[in-house]
Amino acid sequence: FGSLLPAPRASAGDPGTGTGTMATGWIVWVEPGTLGDPGLQQALAGLQARSIAPGGDQLVIEFHDARQAADRVARLLARAGIRYLEPEVRYFFQYEPNDELFAQQSWAATTRLPEAWDLTTGRDDLVVAVIDSGIYADHPDLAGKVLPGYDYLRRDPDPDDEVGHGTAVAGIIAAHADDAQGIAGAAGSVKLLPLKVGDASGASSATIAEAIYAAIEQGADVINLSLGADTPSATLEQAIAYAYEQRVVVVAAAGNKPDAVTFPASYARTISVGGAVADGTALAEFSSRITRVDLVAPAVNNLTTTWSDAGPGWGTVSGTSFSAPIVSGTVALMRSVQPELTVEQTRSLLTRTAQPLQPAGQPGTGAGLLDAGAAVRQALLPSLARTWQVADRPVSEGLAQRTWLWGPYAFAVRTEPYNESPQGTRLVAYYDKARMEVTEPEAPQDTSWYVTNGLLVRELITGQVQVGDTTFLPASPAQIPVAGDPNDTLGPTYASFARLLAVPPPEVETVIVQTIDRGGQVGADERLAGYGVLAGPLIPETNHRVASVFWEYLNSQGVLYQGGGYVTGALFDPAFYATGFPITEAYWTRAIVAGVVRDVLVQCFERRCLTYTPDNPEGWQVEMGNVGQHYYRWRYGEPPYEPSPEDPMAVALRLN
Numbered sequence: 001f002g003s004l005l006p007a008p009r010a011s012a013g014d015p016g017t018g019t020g021t022m023a024t025g026w027i028v029w030v031e032p033g034t035l036g037d038p039g040l041q042q043a044l045a046g047l048q049a050r051s052i053a054p055g056g057d058q059l060v061i062e063f064h065d066a067r068q069a070a071d072r073v074a075r076l077l078a079r080a081g082i083r084y085l086e087p088e089v090r091y092f093f094q095y096e097p098n099d100e101l102f103a104q105q106s107w108a109a110t111t112r113l114p115e116a117w118d119l120t121t122g123r124d125d126l127v128v129a130v131i132d133s134g135i136y137a138d139h140p141d142l143a144g145k146v147l148p149g150y151d152y153l154r155r156d157p158d159p160d161d162e163v164g165h166g167t168a169v170a171g172i173i174a175a176h177a178d179d180a181q182g183i184a185g186a187a188g189s190v191k192l193l194p195l196k197v198g199d200a201s202g203a204s205s206a207t208i209a210e211a212i213y214a215a216i217e218q219g220a221d222v223i224n225l226s227l228g229a230d231t232p233s234a235t236l237e238q239a240i241a242y243a244y245e246q247r248v249v250v251v252a253a254a255g256n257k258p259d260a261v262t263f264p265a266s267y268a269r270t271i272s273v274g275g276a277v278a279d280g281t282a283l284a285e286f287s288s289r290i291t292r293v294d295l296v297a298p299a300v301n302n303l304t305t306t307w308s309d310a311g312p313g314w315g316t317v318s319g320t321s322f323s324a325p326i327v328s329g330t331v332a333l334m335r336s337v338q339p340e341l342t343v344e345q346t347r348s349l350l351t352r353t354a355q356p357l358q359p360a361g362q363p364g365t366g367a368g369l370l371d372a373g374a375a376v377r378q379a380l381l382p383s384l385a386r387t388w389q390v391a392d393r394p395v396s397e398g399l400a401q402r403t404w405l406w407g408p409y410a411f412a413v414r415t416e417p418y419n420e421s422p423q424g425t426r427l428v429a430y431y432d433k434a435r436m437e438v439t440e441p442e443a444p445q446d447t448s449w450y451v452t453n454g455l456l457v458r459e460l461i462t463g464q465v466q467v468g469d470t471t472f473l474p475a476s477p478a479q480i481p482v483a484g485d486p487n488d489t490l491g492p493t494y495a496s497f498a499r500l501l502a503v504p505p506p507e508v509e510t511v512i513v514q515t516i517d518r519g520g521q522v523g524a525d526e527r528l529a530g531y532g533v534l535a536g537p538l539i540p541e542t543n544h545r546v547a548s549v550f551w552e553y554l555n556s557q558g559v560l561y562q563g564g565g566y567v568t569g570a571l572f573d574p575a576f577y578a579t580g581f582p583i584t585e586a587y588w589t590r591a592i593v594a595g596v597v598r599d600v601l602v603q604c605f606e607r608r609c610l611t612y613t614p615d616n617p618e619g620w621q622v623e624m625g626n627v628g629q630h631y632y633r634w635r636y637g638e639p640p641y642e643p644s645p646e647d648p649m650a651v652a653l654r655l656n
């Protein structure tokens with residue numbers, strides 16, 4: 001937190017509001033003495049430009065919109081005399097809850113909730129039922145998020161809190177985040193359903209069961225039970241079983257007597273939560289060692305919302321009543337990004353990502369300390385696995401002889417800054433061939449664009465790291481071979497194509513004999529006409545033609561994994577789904593492939609570079625370049641050469 005990131009610069013008519021017309025400014029550095037060149041003046045014609053350096057070799061150029069900027073920047077890159085281009089940006093601080101007491105919320109830091117908030121603070125239509133002593137709905141940190149509920153003691157629709165217990169539980173789950181006051185709840189954007197079942201004297205099992213059925217009927221996704229007794233109740237167990245069948249997660253407190261069992265937490269169909277000390281390094285002395293426990297969360301001096309005769313406020317509370325709602329809030333975050341999770345899948349994700357307490361195997365600790373960041377991140381990964389398996393599962397299982405679309409596994413899973421993502425960051429997974437991205441985790445997942453793959457090739461060629469729809473960080477074009485072995489010294493790098501983005505296309509069906517070398521020099525070799533590769537259809541969006549061998553590949557059929565089985569269908573629908581539009585023409589080169597110098601045809605698209613190696617076996621002549629590896633090396637350094645512990649398909653298989 002607190003690192004600086006760029007944001008789009010607002011136009012004069014829109015001073016930082018994020019609405020209205022956005023001007024797109026770029027800074028152009030020209031070689032000394034070339035500003036008066038007629039060709040450069042023609043390229044700048046019709047644009048507003050001003051000098052920002054005494055020597056006049058740095059100009060700020062205003063474009064009307066991103067489309068005009070993309071067109072003109074590509075032209076400028078192709079001109080002699082241009083030393084460098086970079087976008088004009090303003091800088092801002094990364095998101096952090098501004099709640100005034102947030103720094104005192106040790107329970108949030110201990111469970112790594114800020115990492116989860118990088119992806120979501122919860123859907124505003126997701127409901128967590130608080131079956132407790134009621135909620136003081138007018139508390140300033142809860143106002144507007146408490147739904148109409150019910151008081152089962154007085155049988156009226158006013159579940160006001162006379163004890164304060166339910167209000168404290170509610171604040172940990174869902175206190176408003178980023179509202180400049182109080183605390184930030186674990187799932188600060190979700191709604192709360194208050195169902196009052198008890199007072200200072202406790203609550204009856206029948207009333208609790210009745211409230212569970214009501215919560216399910218009213219659409220609750222999660223139910224929090226911060227209550228318990230050492231006596232089982234078949235009625236309550238049956239109500240919890242019904243919630244389980246309806247995929248409603250019931251989270252229960254493990255109890256505050258170390259030598260006593262607690263129900264309903266001991267029922268197998270609840271998520272049972274024990275209590276840890278504030279820093280999560282040990283079990284709290286009062287937490288039950290006898291109750292069945294799935295995992296633990298901080299339960300000592302948890303800062304939360306309070307309510308008493310003196311009025312609303314904030315204060316610290318202790319007990320497993322206040323570790324359970326941390327998990328309830330985390331489950332709400334998990335359900336926000338993966339609504340179809342079952343109770344057992346939710347339990348599996350929570351326990352597999354928990355951090356074991358030392359020494360391992362202590363009674364009452366379950367799988368260990370809640371890691372909310374990892375749990376929410378891994379809840380999202382099956383969405384990436386569903387995208388991967390369509391084309392690459394048949395390759396992995398030997399049912400298709402063709403190039404990987406993504407790669408055998410993800411070698412890195414992480415979050416990256418992106419301005420248009422709701423939380424300012426997005427989840428990404430790097431494969432050999434590309435990067436998968438989820439920019440809006442809470443969006444509907446039934447579209448082919450929920451998981452996207454980035455414009456990595458454009459970034460590698462231009463040396464501009466994209467951190468927003470129209471926001472870039474300047475770097476240098478990648479000096480990494482596009483094709484061939486990693487140590488190839490013959491073929492072009494991504495930087496070799498930097499001045500070729502605006503090269504006009506050849507006539508249709510022209511035999512491709514043009515070549516490119518490491519230095520980006522273009523030539524021709526008539527010998528290459530023997531391969532019979534032609535310039536194919538013109539793509540008007542980028543004014544480049546697709547080579548015939550690549551066009552055939554992009555419109556090919558093959559074995560796919562869809563709907564739980566194998567079918568034959570189009571590998572790419574639409575055709576440019578995986579690659580994006582072409583941004584260069586196709587060029588032949590000589591590159592070292594598997595230690596042998598070979599002829600390789602290369603064409604770069606926005607998202608991928610395709611290669612055609614005539615000497616390769618059938619099915620492997622056209623391949624996706626290792627753009628994912630190359631991009632990771634350019635941006636972060638040497639990539640791992642083994643599967644990530646969070647490889648999406650591996651995580652998904654563990655949930656089945």
